[in-house]
Amino acid sequence: MNNIAIITARGGSKRIPRKNIKDFLGKPIIAYSIEASLKSGIFQEVMVSTDDAEIAEVAQKYGAKVPFMRSAKNSDDFATTADVLVEVLEEYQKRGQKFEYACCLYPTAxxxxxxxxxxxxxxxLEHKADSVVPVAAFSYPIWRSLKIENGKLQMNFPENLNKRSQDLPPAYHDVGQFYFFQVAKFLSTKKIFSDFSVPLHVSELEMQDIDNETDWKLAELKYQIFYG
Structure with a gap:
């Protein structure tokens, strides 16, 4: 198989400055995604897409390649993950390298x-799927979730008011760690999710959305519990 790992790590981070190379329990957080990719043994290329020279230097120190820098167009707050992946894969094709499968990893995972x-x-491979997405179950049924309108509580799904939580179907969310996908299918649709995406189930202890300093501390605590 001809596989590539693409770690998306732009320099701009407003809520946690220099987030992608901030120290996480002794090493830059991006190092975890790089080392996991290299250790897996399933990638012919492990690269980091970045617009930032310092991130590029750290990435190379931990064994990733940075064969080219990310364009300014795909380094602002409006560029999507799909935009970045298309740019990377098309640039490799221009250089004569095509990949059958790719994995997009986030640097804070x-x-x-x-x-x-x-x-x-x-x-x-087993399901011949378009993509695999790590997911976790919501800890409380979203079908009984609430909203606030004009300072008052209302149910999002009032038809479930008298239903027991155990009788409602489970719901899942993307844990924001990585996406594994078929390159040809992705380039034809520009979509990571499709009608044939399959789940990789992840426990709540193995995930943490990191958007602020509190999230960061929670992630370190969880990591120490799970892997310590």
Missing amino acids: PFVTAEKLQKAFNLL
Whole structure:
């Protein structure tokens, strides 16, 4: 198989300055995604897409390649993950390199492991899926969630007011760690999610959305509990 790992790490981070190379329990947080990719043994290329020279230097120190820098167009707050992936894959094609499968990893995903990546790749092959997405179940049924309108509480789904939580179907969310996908399918649709995306189930202890300093501390605590 001809596979590439693409770690998306732009320099601009407003809520947590220099987030992608901030120290996480002894090393830059991006190092976890790089090391898991390299250790998995399933990638012919492990690269970092960045617009930032310092991030590029750190990435190379931990074994990733930075064969080209990200364009300014795909480095602002409005560029999507799909935009960045298209740019990377098309640039490689211009250089004569094509890949059958790709994995997009986020740089702030310390819970990604080589074993998880291997399992996701096996799922992709086994199901002949378009993509594999790590997901976790919401801890409380979203079907009984509330909203606030004009200072008053209302149910999002009032028809479920008298239903027991155990009788409602489970709901899941993307844990924001990585996506494994078929390159040809992705380039034809420019979509990571499709009608044939399959889940990789992840526990709440193995995930943490990191958007602020509190999230960061929670991630470190969870990591120490799960891997310490």
